[in-house]
Amino acid sequence: MLAQAVTFMSKPLEGISPTRRRALGLALLAIALLVMPIVNNNDGDIDTAANAMSYGILALGLNIVVGFAGLLDLGYAAFFAIGAYYYGIFTAFQVMPLWSEYWAPFAYIGLVEKFNQGGPDLVHFTLSFWLALPTAAVVSAGCGIAFGAPTLRLRGDYLAIVTLGFGEIVPIVARNVDSVTNGAAGLNGVQGPSLFGYHFGVASTPYYYVGLALLALLIFVSIRLRDSRIGRAWMAIREDETAASAMGIDLVRFKLLAFAIGAGFAGVAGVFFVAKLQTATPEMFNFSVSSMLLVMVVLGGMGSVWGVVLGAVLLQLMQTWLLPQVTEFAHAIGDLVGSAYLQGLDLVQWTQLFFGLILIFMMLFRREGLIPAVKKIPALSFEAQTANVTRGGFLNLANIPRWDPGTGNALEIRGVTVKFGGLVALNGIDITVPAGGVVAVIGPNGSGKSTLFNVITGLVHSDGGSIKYNGRELLGLKPHDILKLGVARTFQNIRLFSNLTVLENVMIGRHARLRSNPVSAVLHTPGNVTEERGARHAVDNIIAMFGNRLTPRLRQTVSGLSYANRRRVEIARALASRPGILLLDEPTAGMNPAETLELADQIKSLHELGLTILIIEHKLDVVTKLASNVIVLDHGEKIAEGTPDHVRRDEHVLTAYLGRAARAAVQETVDAV
Amino acid sequence: MTSMDVFLQQAINGLSLGSMYALLALGFTLVYGIMELINFSHFNVFMVGSMIAMLTLEALGVVGQETVMTGLPLAAVLIVAFAVVMLTCGALGVGIERFLLRPLRNVKGPAAMITTIGISYVLFNVVLITLGSDAKNFPNPLPPIKFEIGGAVLRLREILIWAIAIILMGGLTYFVQFTKLGKAMRATAQDPEAARMMGVKVDRVVMMAFFVSSALAGACGLIFGLYYNLAKVDIGFAAGLRAFTAAVLGGIGNVPGAMLGGVLIGLIESSAGQIVGTAWTDVVIFGLLVLVLVFRPAGLLGRLAPNKS
The missing domain is CATH 1.10.3470 (ABC transporter involved in vitamin B12 uptake, BtuC)
Incomplete structure (x- = not known):
């Protein structure tokens, strides 16, 4: 009954767009509130x-x-x-200092008045x-x-x-x-x-x-x-x-x-x-x-x-x-x-x-309250969900400005040491990332790879050494300052803002490149409007690089996305800050072979656009495909460095990955052949 | 009174207050240590405990300050009263955990803390509506024995409070350190996930933490009544905040820390009352809380709670 009545009464509203319906509702509410005291x-x-x-x-x-x-x-x-x-x-008539001539100018502009209740003249604030x-x-x-x-x-x-x-x-x-x-x-x-x-x-x-x-x-x-x-x-x-x-x-x-x-x-x-x-x-x-x-x-x-x-x-x-x-x-x-x-x-x-x-x-x-802040977005249609995904490297690159890598070294890490209590997580590490290059960091679990990223981005303190990005010392800076200088990262265990939409997540990546303050944001000053429009445009271009993976899902909250799409959003978010160097922490972890291949192609596209990349990766085929130089960490020490082929044959690397016994077994097999 | 006597008297008062705060602080520390939750309902579980204690003593025939008991009858009355109040408060705590907090255990954000605020409000107002807001004459069967040490007075009730506090804290320390459930509790505090995989029944541990802390709060409510001769609906807030400060001061999650913190806060409160006046005691305590949190968030003895992030 009630549902029918509502449907019937909302019939005339069907022709009106939701925005206008909102405006109409607001206007009615305003009128009702304005006339309430009269009625x-x-x-x-x-x-x-x-x-x-x-x-x-x-x-x-x-x-x-x-x-x-x-x-x-x-x-x-x-x-x-x-x-x-x-x-x-x-x-109020509470704090009333003695009147003196110094108060006269304030009295003139109406902030105080002279007050006398018998006794001396007093000051009454008004x-x-x-x-x-x-x-x-x-x-x-x-x-x-x-x-x-x-x-x-x-x-x-x-x-x-x-x-x-x-x-x-x-x-x-x-x-x-x-x-x-x-x-x-x-x-x-x-x-x-x-x-x-x-x-x-x-x-x-x-x-x-x-x-x-x-x-x-x-x-x-x-x-x-x-x-x-x-x-x-x-x-x-x-x-x-x-x-x-x-x-x-x-x-x-x-x-x-x-x-x-x-x-x-x-x-x-x-x-x-x-x-x-x-x-x-x-x-x-x-x-x-x-x-x-x-x-x-x-x-x-x-x-x-x-x-x-x-x-x-x-x-x-x-x-x-x-x-x-x-x-x-x-x-x-x-x-x-x-x-x-x-x-x-x-x-x-x-x-x-x-x-x-x-x-x-x-x-x-009902934790979200009577009127939830996060709007429920209907799921994608069957067609949209099963649409043919575009594979290969990044698409729509025409709108992405190329990076000018410059010359020399983008990132220079010298003798960086990190200790957690008695544990030495990184011990005097030296790493150089040439401008425009791709360097991969590999190593067994617990070898200090993620700690390396954390110390570069300011999330953990170092116990000595130096990290220079384009000649600027990063150690001692706060994470947000490091990002501002142009060092952006992704996290091994995806850290997105889970209750926000894809669009909001990527827009937040743009934060450091925007200037709006509360006043300009409230007043929508011309500068603020241009800036927001520019940011949105840049973000749309970045999302378009992923083809039809993210674009149809712009307004969905990221907690509902597939694992691979969440990885993509995180990369898009990092790219939105227009970094000079991108730090990718195991970007293909948990992806199937097809997705891995796709992502590797995309990272290669970024490299071809001139972006400098430092990547932690376990999958050696990805490393071989991307990196010109590979660094191997074990127990916080750098045990090898060189081209992917060189590192693959390195004795220390095999021992670190396989253990001494297995390593010997492998060697025997190789010798026997 | 000489200034030495004043000092001694304030030390006696401070130790008595401190024993109560320590018992309450243990409740905050146990629950925070395991669940990283500031349990605001603890404030008023304590108050409810004091009301239950009052009703129990009255049911046992103790009337106001008139009934004075000695010897075995006194011991029997006190033991029954403590048993009743600790069991009912413990059950209340378990009920709160089981029905209102467990559904929220894996919810991120402040939902569980906001729920405990709501529970605290409900407890407060249920007592307010049923028993009223006036200060009640708390039945006290203790004989008015007192000892004079110089100019300072040490009453029997103070000795009793210290003794009970020491017994309860000793029992708790034994429980946490040496029993199987206590060990499970400490393991859960370090890493609930790992503890669960090692066969610890985390639900039972959490329930036990709520039972123990609420039982201690109940005991504290009874002690509070015996000390001040009154029960009032709004005692939970001030005492609760002091106890929380004590837990933080000692190092949250740290059982000996809560005891040390409680005694220190008691001493600070009694001397602050002497020096700057009772109206400003709250300001001194909260100021101290802010200072500790800002400059030494791990507390005096170190924080033992896990650091999930």
Whole structure:
């Protein structure tokens, strides 16, 4: 029945494109929200709606920290308090220094006024609400950076407990610094805003519209950030920190940015909330507020902008409408059946119990929230899945700019040693990769090959030696700086950003070559638009190199791809950074012979385009096909080096691979023949 | 009182607080060591334990501060109360693990931690709704025996707390070091995958960790009541955070570390209360937590938890 009704009613919509349908829906929603206070002129309802908006703003801010960047912040309300007290202190009659002539210029621009209540002249701060909104965002963001700088290096779960502590400290400070905050009693006489001479006072309607405007603005900001280089960097950090930093993302910087912007949102909400209530008490910002915001984000969907706003609205509705209604209903039934328990029931006091239950149920049964951030993409059609794949080297190379390898050596590794406790993983290794060349590293398991890649890309510390890329020392640099210089890599055990799409993964590879900052990303400045378009174009070209392997799957999340396709995405991601040298860690591991051959051809195409390549590989046919020079590692030592043919016959290599006895047996066979 | 007496008195107070924090910290450390999970429900399992202890003692006929017992009846009452509270809290912990956390064990990300926050909230609010938010008069059958050492006072309850804490910690150390299940627990902490392949029943180990830590939290709830003569719905948060700080300070995953950390935090709390005032004690403790995490994340005795990444 219901399904039929929906189908019938949506009939007229079929001719409209999804984008226009969205725009239409948004417009209808906006109109409904704009006329709501006129249609329903109930001050209590409008006040509730205005409160819901401030919680919506807070949920949006927390979503940037928790949902986008994956940093579990359990003390987010602290920044709400900072914004609130910032505005409160600079408008209330609490902090009032003695008047002196130095204050006159501030009085002239309207920040303070002379105040006399008998006794000496005092200074009364009169910070304008409109000025307070942006400055509170800046102040809170500053506090976010000050708090985040030492703590954001911590592992995720430690961060949760440290933020919890911070969220506890701020209300304690507010409670105990009486002279500034008036302690537990709270600030008195916080000024409401006024606009063109109209004082907002205590009526709810003006606050409703201000809240609506702020909420709309911050939804817009959230969406713009999410779809920009910044948002992609955050999501990469959330999915895999190591891979993110290896793809050129400065972890500390972008985590701090998420923390600061999230805190900024809370600062704005704090000013709005306090101006509306015209008081600020420490209890308004304790742990239960932080956890309520977490419930909103979890309920709506972590990382989902519309989801968290919905979460805020639903929780507000639950508290102010649903629970009182059900309580009244229960009382009525209690009267009817004469149950004293039902008559005395007050479900509003159960609010936090429901919060806890919501957290548990969402985590157990619907972790992605009511409106998931990741859209489900229908699987490919049978035709697309079984389409004839294109084999051979890379295709569509016309659009890929050639590399100019230059002359001399691209990579020079001299005497590099890495120790893990007592184990020497690499011992004084020397490797030279000529510009434009392909060098292969082989060796038994545990011989130090992957450690070699990790030390080149800055993921492990070296205990001596030197690694120079185009004459620049890499040792001591952070992974993201090394990528920026032009050294990109893939991982042995594929490290993609699993919940992101193919397109997003490869776009993140482009990160280091882009410049957008939060301001240009939000404003869509011409520079930002050109840059994004250029990046997309370059990424499309790279994906097109794989023929019809990846192109039809652009919008699929990589966790659903086949193993070989995930390998391809990882190579595409590394190429998107336009590296000067590509480090491939066992690219054909786990591939069948046909796929291996295809990939070998593709790597050869890259070499022919002039790209310098260092490759770890077990399959000797691949090595023979690609490499001009082969380096053999065993137990952290370089035991041989030379052309593939030379290395194949080397005695040390045979011993290392086959063991002494087997080696002798082989020798006997060879001798016998 | 001379300053020496003040020092001695604060040392006595600090050791008593520290014994409680150590018992709670052990719970964090055991679970974190095995599952890399900060178990926020531990905060309120402790609080529930204190409520159960109160109801048990009342059921045994101990009323407020009026009933004073000595000798065998006292020992019997205490043993029964400890047994009841430790078993019920242990069962609560096992239930939490089995039904709410096990389905999330292999889920990446903060899902399990968020669930424990939800559980903590539910426990808190169930007690709030059923028993109310007022401070309850915790029944205390201990005779008011006290010894004066200079100007400082050492009460019987403090000696009792120390003794119980030492017995429980000794038992736990024996369990973890020398029993088969304890060894399985340590093996799982190092590498669950390898432990499973060596025939360790990981599910049982995890369940045991939750049972032991929740039972200790329950015992701690009873001790808390005997020490402060009160039970209140909001005691879990402050004590829990201190205990977590203690676990981190000692080195998370490290059983002796949790005991050392607990005692240190107790001493720091009592001296901070003396020096900067009780209103700021929380700030001192959290500040310490941040400093330890930033400058010595492995804690004093070294972190024994596996480092999965």
